[in-house]
Amino acid sequence: MNEIRPLTVAQTLSRLALIGVALLAVIAAFAYAGGWLSPARLTQTKMVAAIQAGIGDHPGFRRAHAKGMCIAGWFDSSGAAVPWSKAAVFAPGRVPLIGRVALASGLPFQSDASVPVRSMALRFMPSDGAEWRTGMNDIPVFVVNTAAAFYQQLVASKPDPASGKPDPAAMTAFLSRHPETARAFGLIGMHPPAAGFAGDTFNSLNTFLLVNAAGTRVPVRWAVVPLQPAVVQASSPDDDSAAPPKKNRLFDDLIVQVHEHPLRWRLVITLGRPQDPTADATLPWPEDRQRVDAGTVTIDQVSSEDNGPCGSINFDPLVLPPGIEASDDPLLSARSSVYARSFTLRSGETALKPPSAITPRDAQRVVTP
Numbered sequence: 001m002n003e004i005r006p007l008t009v010a011q012t013l014s015r016l017a018l019i020g021v022a023l024l025a026v027i028a029a030f031a032y033a034g035g036w037l038s039p040a041r042l043t044q045t046k047m048v049a050a051i052q053a054g055i056g057d058h059p060g061f062r063r064a065h066a067k068g069m070c071i072a073g074w075f076d077s078s079g080a081a082v083p084w085s086k087a088a089v090f091a092p093g094r095v096p097l098i099g100r101v102a103l104a105s106g107l108p109f110q111s112d113a114s115v116p117v118r119s120m121a122l123r124f125m126p127s128d129g130a131e132w133r134t135g136m137n138d139i140p141v142f143v144v145n146t147a148a149a150f151y152q153q154l155v156a157s158k159p160d161p162a163s164g165k166p167d168p169a170a171m172t173a174f175l176s177r178h179p180e181t182a183r184a185f186g187l188i189g190m191h192p193p194a195a196g197f198a199g200d201t202f203n204s205l206n207t208f209l210l211v212n213a214a215g216t217r218v219p220v221r222w223a224v225v226p227l228q229p230a231v232v233q234a235s236s237p238d239d240d241s242a243a244p245p246k247k248n249r250l251f252d253d254l255i256v257q258v259h260e261h262p263l264r265w266r267l268v269i270t271l272g273r274p275q276d277p278t279a280d281a282t283l284p285w286p287e288d289r290q291r292v293d294a295g296t297v298t299i300d301q302v303s304s305e306d307n308g309p310c311g312s313i314n315f316d317p318l319v320l321p322p323g324i325e326a327s328d329d330p331l332l333s334a335r336s337s338v339y340a341r342s343f344t345l346r347s348g349e350t351a352l353k354p355p356s357a358i359t360p361r362d363a364q365r366v367v368t369p
């Protein structure tokens with residue numbers, strides 16, 4: 001039998017030193033991930049802090065797209081996307097989905113009229129396949145093409161503590177360094193929003209790749225295009241009468257419409273050509289690109305995010321099924337990382353969160369428009 005000998009002092013010290021080194025390595029890894037070793041590095045924490053510096057603290061809410069409501073329904077796939085993607089969601093048939101419509105701002109109680117950009121996020125849940133999450137905005141291109149530019153834009157738009165307003169000179173300086181953002185604002189200005197969520201087209205903005213059964217990849221962007229008429233908003237919905245402004249007008253309208261009958265959007269996938277930009281969401285693709293009508297999204301339910309199914313979903317754009325992949329667009333990994341931080345923060349703040357702007361009662365009520 002082997003004799004068990006006590007360790008010498010030198011052996012004990014060297015083992016303790018090894019444990020110490022391992023602990024230091026773990027601490028250093030956390031410090032690196034948290035950005036403590038390189039304060040100049042843009043981290044998810046720094047990005048969320050910059051967002052909050054402009055809008056203040058709103059515990060329990062998403063750090064962007066804070067005012068929203070859950071939607072639910074299904075997707076009827078036409079099968080037309082199968083030649084380009086092996087994703088189960090594109091096989092002919094019906095797939096249930098949960099989603100969320102929102103205003104893009106980080107302020108959870110803003111009037112609907114004051115926020116120009118709206119969003120629709122969807123989570124497709126094929127019964128025998130991997131799910132697909134996508135968040136889309138109703139603008140034709142995004143305003144920046146890198147996470148660093150997004151951060152610099154947040155810094156440039158931060159309100160001056162003295163005036164409470166952003167410094168116009170800071171924004172002018174930002175735009176002169178980022179002509180792509182100035183160009184994007186021009187394109188966005190040429191696409192006025194529809195009168196409401198029901199008439200809006202929502203765009204993926206970022207480029208993704210579809211992968212088919214043979215392994216062939218094609219760059220794509222997608223949009224949901226309304227089947228109900230897209231009435232263009234002629235004026236701000238709140239300023240057309242002497243009546244008190246209806247803060248939740250867009251959400252109230254959607255609740256009424258969905259209670260009357262289901263709303264439908266076509267899922268249109270645009271196929272890129274090799275020369276089309278995949279890593280720059282500020283650049284549109286030429287209008288003549290081939291479009292595939294992948295099927296119809298139907299929304300027949302609305303609910304408050306306080307008791308509905310979307311409140312706890314992180315619409316991370318990188319939750320993708322086999323058959324859809326990320327492109328080289330740098331915004332995708334930035335979004336994934338920042339959304340995770342926002343999700344972690346809001347999930348830990350549920351006890352502090354006030355009721356959302358659209359309450360469970362609002363979502364059930366048939367509101368008089």
Ligand code: HEM
Pocket residue numbers: 047061062063064065068100101102119120121134135136137142146147150203204205206281313314315331334335338339342343346
């Ligand atoms: C670096 C650029 C971006 C940053 C830092 C950013 C940041 C955020 C944050 C913090 C949230 C809240 C996430 C949550 O708590 O669940 C959010 C939501 C959202 N973002 Fe972005 N975003 C960026 C780019 C984009 C782009 C390019 C799109 C393109 C369509 C987009 C669409 C959306 C949508 C639709 C939502 C709402 C999802 C929901 O309803 O839960 N974002 N964003």
